[in-house]
Amino acid sequence: MSVYLMQRMLMVVPVLLGLTILVFSLIHLVPGDPAEAMLGEAAVSREAIENMREQLGLNRPLHVQYLGYLGGLLQGDMGSSFLARRPVAEMISRVLPSTLYLTFAGLGVALVLGALLGVLAAVNHNSWIDNATMVFALLGVSMPSFWLGLMLIFTFSLTLGWFPATGAGGWERLILPALTLGFAGSAVIARMVRSSMLEVFSQDYVRTAKAKGLSERNVVFKHVLKNAMIPVLTVVGLEFGRLLSGTVVIEVVFSRPGIGRLLVDAILKKDFIVVQGVVLLSACFYLAVNLLVDLSYGLADPRIRYS
Amino acid sequence: MLRILTLVVALGLVLGAASAQGGQPGGKLTVGIQYEPVTLDPHVTGQANARRMLHNIVDTLVHADADGVLHPWLAERWEISEDGLEYTFYLREGVTFHDGTTFNAEAMQATWDRIMDPATASASAIAEMGPYERSEILDDYTIRAYLRNPSALWLRSMSSAAVAPVSPAAVEALGDRFGRAPVGTGPFKIVEWADNQSLTVVRHDDYDWAPAPFGHSGPAYLDEIEFIFIPEAQVRLGTVETGETDIIEEVPPRFVDMIDQNPDFNLLSIPYSGSPLHYMINTQQAPTDDVAVRRAILHAVNNEAIVSSMYANVVTPGNGPMSANTLGSVEGIYRDFYPYDPEAATEILDEAGWVLGADGVRVKDGARLEIVINVLTDVPEYGELGQVLQAQLGDIGMDIVLKPLARSPWAASNNEGDYNMVGMGLWRNDPHMLSLLWRTDGSAFTWSHYSNPEFDAIVDEAVQLGDLDERLELYREAQEILMEDAVSLPIYDQMNIMAANLSVQGIVFDQSAFPFYHATWLDR
Numbered sequence: 001m002s003v004y005l006m007q008r009m010l011m012v013v014p015v016l017l018g019l020t021i022l023v024f025s026l027i028h029l030v031p032g033d034p035a036e037a038m039l040g041e042a043a044v045s046r047e048a049i050e051n052m053r054e055q056l057g058l059n060r061p062l063h064v065q066y067l068g069y070l071g072g073l074l075q076g077d078m079g080s081s082f083l084a085r086r087p088v089a090e091m092i093s094r095v096l097p098s099t100l101y102l103t104f105a106g107l108g109v110a111l112v113l114g115a116l117l118g119v120l121a122a123v124n125h126n127s128w129i130d131n132a133t134m135v136f137a138l139l140g141v142s143m144p145s146f147w148l149g150l151m152l153i154f155t156f157s158l159t160l161g162w163f164p165a166t167g168a169g170g171w172e173r174l175i176l177p178a179l180t181l182g183f184a185g186s187a188v189i190a191r192m193v194r195s196s197m198l199e200v201f202s203q204d205y206v207r208t209a210k211a212k213g214l215s216e217r218n219v220v221f222k223h224v225l226k227n228a229m230i231p232v233l234t235v236v237g238l239e240f241g242r243l244l245s246g247t248v249v250i251e252v253v254f255s256r257p258g259i260g261r262l263l264v265d266a267i268l269k270k271d272f273i274v275v276q277g278v279v280l281l282s283a284c285f286y287l288a289v290n291l292l293v294d295l296s297y298g299l300a301d302p303r304i305r306y307s
Numbered sequence: 308m309l310r311i312l313t314l315v316v317a318l319g320l321v322l323g324a325a326s327a328q329g330g331q332p333g334g335k336l337t338v339g340i341q342y343e344p345v346t347l348d349p350h351v352t353g354q355a356n357a358r359r360m361l362h363n364i365v366d367t368l369v370h371a372d373a374d375g376v377l378h379p380w381l382a383e384r385w386e387i388s389e390d391g392l393e394y395t396f397y398l399r400e401g402v403t404f405h406d407g408t409t410f411n412a413e414a415m416q417a418t419w420d421r422i423m424d425p426a427t428a429s430a431s432a433i434a435e436m437g438p439y440e441r442s443e444i445l446d447d448y449t450i451r452a453y454l455r456n457p458s459a460l461w462l463r464s465m466s467s468a469a470v471a472p473v474s475p476a477a478v479e480a481l482g483d484r485f486g487r488a489p490v491g492t493g494p495f496k497i498v499e500w501a502d503n504q505s506l507t508v509v510r511h512d513d514y515d516w517a518p519a520p521f522g523h524s525g526p527a528y529l530d531e532i533e534f535i536f537i538p539e540a541q542v543r544l545g546t547v548e549t550g551e552t553d554i555i556e557e558v559p560p561r562f563v564d565m566i567d568q569n570p571d572f573n574l575l576s577i578p579y580s581g582s583p584l585h586y587m588i589n590t591q592q593a594p595t596d597d598v599a600v601r602r603a604i605l606h607a608v609n610n611e612a613i614v615s616s617m618y619a620n621v622v623t624p625g626n627g628p629m630s631a632n633t634l635g636s637v638e639g640i641y642r643d644f645y646p647y648d649p650e651a652a653t654e655i656l657d658e659a660g661w662v663l664g665a666d667g668v669r670v671k672d673g674a675r676l677e678i679v680i681n682v683l684t685d686v687p688e689y690g691e692l693g694q695v696l697q698a699q700l701g702d703i704g705m706d707i708v709l710k711p712l713a714r715s716p717w718a719a720s721n722n723e724g725d726y727n728m729v730g731m732g733l734w735r736n737d738p739h740m741l742s743l744l745w746r747t748d749g750s751a752f753t754w755s756h757y758s759n760p761e762f763d764a765i766v767d768e769a770v771q772l773g774d775l776d777e778r779l780e781l782y783r784e785a786q787e788i789l790m791e792d793a794v795s796l797p798i799y800d801q802m803n804i805m806a807a808n809l810s811v812q813g814i815v816f817d818q819s820a821f822p823f824y825h826a827t828w829l830d831r
Contacts, residue, residue, distance in 0.1 A: 030715065051425075051428075081345075083346065084345045084346055084486065085346060085348075085351075085483045085486055086483070086484075086486075086487070091502065094502040095502045095503050098503075150539075150541060150542070153542055153545060154545070157545065157549060157551075158545040158548060158549055161549060164551055165542055165546055165549065165551055166339075166535060166537050166546060166551060167504055167505070167535065251503075252538050252539060253539050253542065254542075255504075255535065255536060255537040255538060255539070255542065256504075257501065257503030257504045258503065261503050261538075262502075265342075265503075268685070268714075270714075270715065271345070
């Protein structure tokens with residue numbers, strides 16, 4: 001196990017390196033001169049633009065710039081926002097907790113709702129419940145989250161007055177954004193749980209379990225659901241990335257602090273150093289979660305050995 | 308009529324403040340604003356949304372009221388030398404910054420020096436400083452500023468939050484963090500700035516130096532103001548209905564209908580000074596290098612119809628190169644020169660040799676009458692306006708091509724000049740804005756790519772004149788030249804539209820239509 005873990009960790013290194021190259025290139029991929037773009041309205045004089053280029057190190061050869069960037073990252077330095085004059089690491093750390101709460105709450109909603117619907121559909125295969133559940137899932141994946149978010153705000157905040165429409169802090173401000181975020185995910189997971197369970201239902205050991213006279217509940221939860229979890233886990237790993245990127249829209253709609261909103265603001269303001277930081281961090285999270293998912297296969301199915 | 312109505316609303320609020328001896332102290336005001344500023348360092352920021360909040364945190368030497376009249380504030384009085392090059396300010400005594408530092412000539416000099424220091428990398432403060440050269444401290448409370456050349460704008464510029472004095476001690480102590488918690492002399496001081504969420508300010512209890520238009524000079528009535536950043540316009544509108552906010556700023560004109568019909572809210576529309584939202588017409592790029600084409604455009608566009616269909620008549624049709632509210636604007640100049648008259652437009656085009664082709668688009672010497680409009684995609688409004696123009700100008704045989712661009716390539720293209728028209732609006736308090744938009748190399752926004760030595764000479768002379776009437780006479784001529792040359796298509800005069808619940812009383816607006824909450828109180 002630990003050897004496998006080491007191997008997997010080592011494999012992450014080239015991925016991370018590739019990632020830093022991509023993120024580093026961001027600033028050079030924007031149309032026009034990055035220094036001029038970042039200065040925006042303030043780009044009134046050649047001198048100001050030249051100062052900016054100097055400050056960003058844009059006058060140095062590309063590989064020197066990259067190595068400097070990488071060296072900074074190794075020391076935890078993601079650079080400083082030119083506009084806000086704050087270290088990017090600090091800007092991110094101030095709002096990251098809020099995004100993580102939202103992402104995990106959204107994942108919770110997706111998992112609970114998804115598993116519930118999936119099991120319901122699988123157990124009642126080919127019945128109206130199955131059909132209704134799958135229609136619901138179809139709605140879930142196809143509904144744009146900003147629209148759903150606005151609808152939830154109109155219904156539960158503006159009309160019923162149950163929850164505040166904006167801000168963060170406290171569960172009452174987390175429920176609507178988490179529902180919005182988790183809804184699409186729950187649809188994907190429900191479909192996965194359903195099809196995976198239907199596959200397992202046709203296995204011999206399920207027939208055996210039923211023949212032994214085990215209760216339906218025991219068969220479904222102890223035998224079928226557990227064995228159906230492997231493909232579901234993979235989807236959950238992928239969903240996490242989607243949830244994390246989904247926070248971009250939801251944080252703007254619900255006026256929540258978070259790295260998604262930070263990213264949108266930074267893009268609009270051409271604050272490329274902040275964009276680099278957020279993209280890099282999100283990608284790292286994605287890598288970490290997928291690593292965790294890979295490792296968790298062993299927990300779900302002891303037959304999987306790591307070597 | 309609507310214009311009058313909105314002004315009455317504004318005036319009513321100011322009057323409310325003036326008679327607000329009965330203003331109830333206490334309470335917390337929650338303000339929904341659109342964007343979180345990047346920094347609140349007044350000397351660094353170029354953002355209007357930063358100034359909306361800053362005007363309650365910092366004070367300025369002079370205050371420009373809603374009518375443009377200058378009032379003493381941190382400067383009790385001032386003298387301007389004959390040649391217009393020396394400004395002597397007699398500063399108010401007994402003023403303290405939020406950190407206890409005394410405001411005096413030294414603090415004022417430190418502020419000006421800081422703005423001029425290239426290391427500060429000031430965006431708009433340095434522009435406000437204009438021809439400022441240096442300052443001299445005459446005594447503790449007297450300071451003299453020296454200008455390189457006379458400027459009719461300079462004193463008015465000192466009413467901008469961008470050049471407000473800040474505590475030199477705090478600048479020293481906070482370094483780069485100063486932008487997170489600027490320390491001024493204003494009626495409110497910052498207690499917390501929660502990233503992406505809100506800015507909370509509390510009353511500065513020693514405050515006793517408000518300018519006359521605020522109606523009372525002591526500490527602010529409110530205990531606390533929380534500015535909440537709510538980017539989504541519909542959600543922002545919603546929060547004022549549920550009471551999550553007491554007042555919201557930046558209501559898009561398109562959404563005004565929703566609030567307008569609700570008796571539980573006050574709609575405040577304060578006209579901005581500056582240009583209307585207008586289309587700058589490129590005078591260098593064919594076919595709009597032909598003045599006949601530009602004149603035809605101005606005749607053929609029905610901006611009254613646009614204002615009523617797209618903006619529910621909440622804004623007024625564009626006045627001319629300057630909005631009607633702007634100091635020195637010639638009222639109704641656009642329609643005096645170019646009444647809405649599609650027939651006149653077709654006649655002008657016919658005379659200029661643009662003949663209707665088989666596909667309904669005019670042609671001259673083999674060139675089609677194709678007009679490219681740069682459309683900024685960040686602002687949905689420009690897309691919708693573009694389609695309306697497409698229809699209206701299509702009727703007189705023009706082929707309007709909308710070129711959607713994100714902000715950065717949009718600005719690059721505007722500077723490059725490879726288009727015929729581009730929509731924009733510029734907020735400025737002084738007719739000098741004409742210079743910024745149309746003088747040869749006037750600023751970064753000369754997107755008509757217009758160059759007329761006669762016009763240049765007039766605006767260059769005007770900016771140096773001390774006598775206001777003489778200045779305005781020159782700007783009248785300048786506006787007439789611009790209309791004659793048809794360099795701009797005015798769509799509507801811009802407004803700062805806010806919605807408040809009925810308990811909010813006594814907001815004072817300045818010439819820039821920025822709200823001041825010093826005299827604001829809650830009638831609950």
